[in-house]
Amino acid sequence: MHPKDLSILDFTYELPDEKIARYPLEERDQSKLLIYQNKKISSSTYHELPSLLPPKTLLVFNNTKVVEARLYFQKASGSTIEIFCLEPDDRYADITTAMLQKDQVYWKCMIGGAKKWKENAISLSFTYKNQTVILTAEKKEQKNDHYIISFHWTVPDISFAEVLHAAGNLPLPPYMNREAETNDLERYQTVYAKHDGSVAAPTAGLHFTTTLLSRLEAADIHTSFVTLHVGAGTFKPVKAEVMQDHAMHAEFIDVGIDTIELLKNSISNPIIAVGTTSLRTLESLYWLGILILRVKNISPNELTIDQWLPYETDERTDTVTALDALLNWMKSNGLSRLITKTSIIIAPGYRFRIISGLITNFHQPQSTLLLLVAAITGNDWKDIYHYALTQEFRFLSYGDGSLLWCKKE
Template sequence: MPLTLEDFDYLLPPELIAQAPLAERCASRLLVLNDGELDRGFCDLPGLVQPGDLLVFNDTRVIHARLYGVKETGGQVEVLIERAIGPHEALAQVRASKSPRTGSRLRLADAFDVTVLGRVGEFFHLRFPETEELLVLLERHGKLPLPPYIERAADDHDESRYQTVYARDPGSVAAPTAGLHFDQKMLADLARQGVRGAWLTLHVGAGTFQPVRVNDLGEHRMHRERYVIPQATVDAIAATRAAGGRVIAVGTTSLRALEGAAQDGTLEPGIGETELFILPGYRFQVVDALITNFHLPKSTLLMLVSAFAGMETVRRAYAHAVREQYRFFSYGDAMFITHRNDAI
């Protein structure tokens, strides 16, 4: 039978949605998922990986992608950048009582005007002033965009905690949240243990929070996200494979970039875009294990994890996490999942 949206639903008490980070990054819990569920702490991760394993991190950095302003008519608008498409242009979600017209202008942050060039699917194509680079303008006038299920505005604490400690390349509108659990001490401990690290960049777009709007998942079309995979990372993966180690993706973004870049059967370095939609039945080509947070009901990320671990396995694990009162979503707890070739 074809998969439907209801196959990926579960009941989540609202109080389990983490609204703020813990005091220490690695203080979160870790649900180890293999043949069963094992409750651990994230600080136990070094005991779950082995010398010769390779952790692949996404080094994207979250930008100040949320802006507030007014239309020419005086109506209020909220702009959330989806992604930059040039030094002075971007695709964005625009929330207003009435959608702005092509050719109209928006006054943002009471500081500058942008022109609405048109629509690209569900997004608006905006042109920003040429007096400054777009990312510079956003850093100065924009706000950090916390996810919609965090019911508060971003504060100064979020400026550091909603970034990974290794964030380098600005461009995301959401953090690669599995990486939020790592601090510098853990990275150093893993390196001393002989666990290698490799890097890629996938800029997370606002589309990651868009709900799936069709019940027949065969009709869903994924949002596109840009990635960069260096030659050094491809070489590290090949060396790990040759030595019998595991390739461990830190987060679904790392996994999606790697699998998206290997669709022709060989992992290729370079710059690309992926709209890969991973559902149960997908054959994974690159990744052996996954570190990930808990994901929203009916979300494409929950579907990806179900493809990696098996649908029934994930259902049981999520039910266990709810019973044991794990913390969910971006600031929540994590899972360590070993891929099963027979996952269904």
């Protein structure tokens, strides 16, 4: 069956409200870890991970950093308008470029209380390094599911990333049903977060500590990093009856040429994606190589991944050849980093080209992330989630996690 024909209703389960973790555990690596391998399910903790993985395993993490993307503007009447910064306007080549803009920037945003926004511009003030800064927002254009907002601030030598850090609020997922607290500023970031740009954390990585990373290294388990900036689309519910009618959100990926070389040289060893965002990035690299092999002299602007590409090509190129093509293309274009967008959807019927397994949290019913889990485990996802529910695992962003090994073909 083509994934377009899948019904999202076949990927549901009952998630009691009390199973949703609204706060993290005190110690990150004490979270429970479900292990699925060869149709067998067992449980451990993240602390034990160095003994659960074979030597030479490569763990690939997403080092994106969550930005304080919620801005609250208080009107003179006392009402509040919330602007949720989703991603940069298309005039910017990538998120990093947009985050570094000074004086003014254009952003795709959602607006809470849009009907109350009658005036042309609204403002708020904040303090940055002992300076009072006025941030002004203007609506420029209304799209189907967002607005284009122009932001301008009165201290022109600070970047938009600095503006958000000083004036914004952390965007916890809506299912937590609470406002961000001081502790969330640390706990809703991975310990290795580096590049500003996400509106949601790559939650599988929240369980790792610097000590655990050192213990993994001592056990001859290697680590590498990619960047995929998580957009608000990660929370977008699947409302279509069949997946053909669901538009997968595009997200920026950023991968260094050294990382791609490492992946190519590690194909004979297990490669584990830490998080669904890392997995989508890694598998996208294969398909970028396929595009390069298929389209002669493809330009950087054309090198993006459509959601259905993996299911609508008869390519049978091996992984090393595809990664070699990508590496050669980057070198010929003088690129040390690959920055592009991917809309890849990974669902049952997908054949994994790079990863051997996935470390991930437990996801919402009827979500594209649950489809991804089913792509790895087949119908066993039902047994996995039943086990997790009956064995008191904690669900969603601040919950426990799982180590899912791909089914052997």
